[in-house]
Structures are given as C-alpha cells and as structure tokens.
Amino acid sequence: MICLTSVSNKINIAIDGHSSCGKGTLAKNIAKELGYLFIDSGAMYRAVTLYLIQNNIPLEEVQADPALLGYIKIKFLYDSDRGFYETYLNGVNVEDEIRSMQVSKLVSNVSAIQEVRTFLVAKQQEMGRNKGVVMDGRDIGTVVFPDAELKIFMTAAPEIRAKRRYEELQKKGIHVNYQEVLHNIRERDHIDSTREASPLKKAEDAITLDNSSMTKYEQARLALQWAKGVIQALV
Numbered sequence: 001m002i003c004l005t006s007v008s009n010k011i012n013i014a015i016d017g018h019s020s021c022g023k024g025t026l027a028k029n030i031a032k033e034l035g036y037l038f039i040d041s042g043a044m045y046r047a048v049t050l051y052l053i054q055n056n057i058p059l060e061e062v063q064a065d066p067a068l069l070g071y072i073k074i075k076f077l078y079d080s081d082r083g084f085y086e087t088y089l090n091g092v093n094v095e096d097e098i099r100s101m102q103v104s105k106l107v108s109n110v111s112a113i114q115e116v117r118t119f120l121v122a123k124q125q126e127m128g129r130n131k132g133v134v135m136d137g138r139d140i141g142t143v144v145f146p147d148a149e150l151k152i153f154m155t156a157a158p159e160i161r162a163k164r165r166y167e168e169l170q171k172k173g174i175h176v177n178y179q180e181v182l183h184n185i186r187e188r189d190h191i192d193s194t195r196e197a198s199p200l201k202k203a204e205d206a207i208t209l210d211n212s213s214m215t216k217y218e219q220a221r222l223a224l225q226w227a228k229g230v231i232q233a234l235v
C-alpha cells in the first residue's frame with residue numbers, strides 16, 4: 001500500500017553558503033536522520049572540472065560547444081564501508097580526486113560558466129523532483145529549488161573554514177600549506193559571490209546559520225529542529 005501522507009510530507013532542504021563551512025557534513029547528518037537523499041552539488045561541479053582537466057579541454061571550448069558536456073555522466077553511489085555517497089564520473093569513483101588542490105583551484109572558474117550551470121542545474125532539479133532531498137551548494141535556494149520548503153544559509157569566518165579544510169586534507173594524507181588553503185578559500189569566496197552566473201547569495205527566505213563556534217552536533221540538532229517544524233506544519 002502506498003502511504004500518501006509520508007510521500008506528501010517530504011520536503012526539499014536547500015543548504016547554501018561559503019566554501020568549507022561544513023555544508024556537506026550538516027546536509028549528510030540531516031539526510032541520514034530524516035531518511036532523505038543527500039546530494040553534494042559542489043561534487044558535480046568538481047566532477048565536471050576533473051573531466052575537463054583529464055581531457056585537456058580549455059574552458060573557452062566548453063562555452064563554444066556546450067554539447068561536449070553531454071559526454072559527462074555523474075552518479076552518486078552509496079559506499080557502505082565509508083558510510084556515505086561517493087561521486088562517480090563516467091563509471092569511475094572520483095570521490096578523492098575531485099577534492100585535490102588541482103581541482104579546487106579550477107572549479108570556481110568552471111562553475112562560473114553559464115553552460116556548465118545550465119547542464120548541472122537541470123540534473124539537480126530532476127533529482128529533487130520527488131522531494132526528500134537535502135542538497136548543498138551555492139545556488140540551491142535561489143536557482144535549483146527556489147521553492148524548497150527549508151533553506152539554510154551557512155557561513156563561518158574564513159580562518160576557521162581554512163583550518164577545518166586543512167585538517168580534513170591532512171587526514172586524507174593530502175599535504176598542503178595552511179596559507180595556501182586560506183588563500184584558496186578567500187579567492188573562491190570572491191569568485192563565487194561576484195560571478196555573473198548565479199552568484200552565491202542568501203535567498204530572502206533562508207535562515208542564516210553561522211557555525212564559527214558551534215559543534216557539528218549543535219548545528220545538526222538546530223537544523224533538524226527547523227526541518228521537523230516545517231514537516232509538522234505540512235501534516
């Protein structure tokens with residue numbers, strides 16, 4: 001029997017904000033708790049960037065011939081050992097590769113290309129068509145799901161974000177310099193917020209969550225309270 005109540009009670013949750021402020025972790029935690037699908041839209045921009053690097057395709061070529069993007073297939077598959085969804089590019093697991101500094105340095109420029117955004121936004125909207133999705137990114141509440149029932153805009157001081165990203169990379173055995181990470185974060189903030197195509201901005205109806213001095217647990221508890229409040233109101 002199909003339970004119509006639970007289907008219609010599902011909502012979409014949009015989480016936007018600056019680079020490295022823990023959007024992904026929060027989105028994953030909420031999705032797990034609610035039994036929703038988590039989608040990391042940044043991973044999709046990173047996968048496109050990796051594809052362009054691997055195939056030596058200059059950015060101007062993508063703008064001139066967006067049909068090139070048609071060769072890119074992105075999927076998220078659950079890895080039960082690691083306990084989260086991993087990104088696949090044309091059938092290959094690229095979860096670690098898309099987090100490299102080489103990709104990080106180019107991804108903001110790739111995501112500023114309107115043709116790339118149009119290609120990925122269509123895929124993201126399709127993924128959220130049946131609701132029950134928690135998606136994090138930069139334009140989820142403004143462009144991808146403008147009618148998301150809950151929108152959260154996350155931020156934290158750049159130095160705190162750089163420290164978190166630096167520690168994350170160290171743990172993965174990727175050795176970088178803290179100043180380089182901080183510089184990359186500041187540069188990405190600037191490109192993301194000033195680009196012409198869907199710049200990073202808070203949706204008017206989004207709730208701001210500054211997590212500079214909050215634990216992951218505190219953030220998840222607060223966001224879940226918000227989500228449950230919205231879901232309850234739909235009953």
Ligand code: DC
Nearest residue numbers: 019041042045107108111137138139
């Ligand atoms: O969240 P992230 O740092 O992995 O995102 C990588 C880049 O992709 C970031 O510089 C901004 C861009 N991005 C975007 O423009 N729109 C999104 N919805 C998600 C990410």
